[in-house]
Amino acid sequence: MASHNPPADGRSPLGPTPGDRVFLWGAFPLLGAAVVWLLKASAGWVASLPWAPMQGPFKLVPSLPEPHATIGAVVLGLAAGAGLALLTEREYVTAVMDGKQLSFTRDGHTRTVPRDAVAAVFRDGKQIVLLGHGTQEVARISGEFSVEAFEAAFTRHGWPWQADGDPHRDSFRRWIEGDPALSPAAHALLRARAHTLGKSRRDDAEQLRADLGAMGIVVREEGRRQDWRRSGSEADGV
Template sequence: MDARRTTVVAEPRGQVALVSVGFPVLGAAVVWGLKSIAGWVADLSWAPMQGPFRLVASVPEPWATIGSVAVGAVLGLVVAGIAAHERLVVEVFNEGVELLKGGRHRSFDRTLVSGVFLDGKKLVLLGVDTGELARENHDLKPEALAEAFQTHGYQWLDADPYREDYRRWVDGTPDLPPGANALLKVRAEALRKGDTGDADELREELRRLGVVVREEKKRQYWRLPRALP
C-alpha cells in the first residue's frame, strides 16, 4: 500500500506512553499509600475490612513496602494493558478503511461506505443500505478523524442522518425480523451487566439480521436499513 495515500489516526504517542508508564506508577503509589495507613485503619473499630488491613500491617519491612509497590505496579500494568487492548487505530485510504482494535482487524471497501459520523464517543461507518458497517468506541480527536476521511473523499456527516428512524426497544416489539427480539433481550442483559464485549458481538448478530441498534444509558433503540434513493 502506498503510505503517501494512507492517513492513520491513532492516539498520540505521548498519551500512549503516559498511560503505559503512568498507570503502573499510580498503582504502585496507591497501594503503597494503603499499606502506609493499614495499621491506623486496623485500629479503628468501625472500619470495614479490618482483617485484610491487619494482615497487611503485620507484614514486616522492607517486605511490606516492596510487596505493596510490586502489587500496585502489576495492577497498573493490567489496567494499562486493558486500555491498550481497547485502543482504536483508524487507517483511511482512497480504496477503503481499516479499523484495528483489540487485536481485531476489520477492512471495509470504499464502495461499501456511504458516510461517516461521530455519535458521541463512537465512530460510525454507514453502508450503502443505510445500515451500519461499524460502530466503535474511540478516544481519538474528532478533528483528526474528520480530516482523514475528508482528505480521501469520504462523506463526513455532522450527525446521524437516520437518528429520527430509531424506536425504543421493549421486549416483544413487533416489526422486527425473526430472532431479533431474543438477541435484543440478551443484549439488554449484557448492557445491564456492563459486558461491552458481549454487547458488541450481539450488535454484529443483529446487523446480520438487518437490524441497526444503538444504546443510550443502557436503553436500546433500533431501526431497519432502507434503500438509498
Template sequence: MDTHKPQPTSGPAAPGSQPGGPTGPTVLADSTAMVVAVCVAFAALGAGVGWLVRLLAKWLVTLEHAPWQGPARLLTSIPEPWLTIGVLALGAVLGLAVALFGQHDELAVRVADDEVVLTRRAKPRAFPRAAVRLAFRDGKELVLLGQDTAELAREGCTLSVQRLAGAFREHGYDWADGDPYEDEFRRWVPDTPGLPIGANALFTARERALGKSGAAEDARELRGELARLGVVVRDRDKRQFWRLVP
C-alpha cells in the same frame, strides 16, 4: 424507498482526481506521548494503592477484633524495607497492567484511498472504499454506513472528531457531522411490532447482556445478528434504539 439523504460535509475530490495521485494512508491512534503518560499515571496510582494497603494492614493488626487480620499479619510479617518496596512495586506493576490493557482496547483507525481499517485488540477489520457510503461520530462511537444505509461498524472511539473528519475528508470519503438517520430510531420495548421475525427475541437477549458486567462481547454478537435481519441498533444509557434498513 429511501427518502432520507445523508448530509455529508463537503470534502476533497475523490482520490486520484487531483494532481499527484493517491495519498498515503492516515493512521489515527493515541500518540506515544499519551500512551507513556497514561502508563506512568496508572503505575503511580497503583503504587499509591499499594502504600495504602501497607498502612491499612499495619493498622488492622493493632485492633483487637477486625476483619482480614490474618492476611494483614501475614503481610506485616515481611521485614522492612522489603515490605514497602514490595507493595509499591506490586502496586505499580498492577497499575501498569491495567493501563496497557486499556490501551490495547483502544480503537486505531487507518484511512486509505482504497479502504478503511479499524483495529481493536490487535484484530483489524477492513472495509473497502466502495462499501463505505458515509462516516460520522455518534456520541463516543465512530460509525461507518454502507451503501444500503446499514451500519458496517459502530466502535467506541476516543479520537477527536477533528482528526477523524480530517482523515476521512483527506482521502475523499463523505463525512457527516451527525447521524443523518437520527429521526428514524425508535426505542425498543418488548414485543415491538414491525420488526423482522426473531428480532424481538434477540433484543430481549441483548437487553439482558447489557445489564450484566463483562457481557459486552455478547451484546456485540447480538448486534451483529440483528444487523443480519436488517435492523440497526444503538444504545443510550443501556436502552436500545433501532431503525430498519430500507
C-alpha cells in the same frame, strides 16, 4: 491521544503516538505503586477507625515485617498498574485511511472498509459509525481513540462525514418486548443484547448488534435502553 501527520503517499495513519504509549506504560505502573504504598502506609490509621470496613486486613498489614511489606506493596502496585496499562493498550484503535479505504485495528482484530461502500459517517457518543447505501451499519469504531482526529481524516480524504450526526436518527423507535413490528427472532436477539448490556459484556453486545444487522435491524442504545430501525437492506422474515 494524537494522530500522526499524513505521509507523502496521502494515507493518514491514526492512533496512539509513541509518547502516548510511554506515558501509559510509565504512569500507570507508578501510579499503581503509589496507591498501594499509600494504602499500606495508612493501614494502621484505617484500622483504628471503628467505622472503617475490612478492618481485618488493615490490622494485619502493620504486623508484617519490614522492609518486605513495603517492597511487596510497591511490587503489587506496579503489577496492578501494568495490568491496567495492558487492558488500555488492547483498547487502542489504530487505523490507516485514504480516499479509497479505511483499515482499523483494535485488540488484534483488523477490519477494512472500502470508501465506495459507505454513504455516511458520523459520531455516536465516543464511537464512529459508518453506514452503507442501504442505510445499514457497515462498521462501528469503538475503543480508545481520538474522535476528533478521525473526523479530521475522514473530512480530509473526502469521506461523507455528517457533522449533524446520524441522518436516520428520526427513524429509530424504542424496543418494547412483544412489539408486533419485529419477528420473534429479532426480539430474542434484542432480549439477549439487553442482558449483555446490563452485564457490561461489550463484545457480546457488539456481536449481537452484528447479528441484528444481518436481519436488517439497526440498533443503538442509551445505557440499557435499546432503539431500533430497519435498514434498506433488511433480510426477509424480520
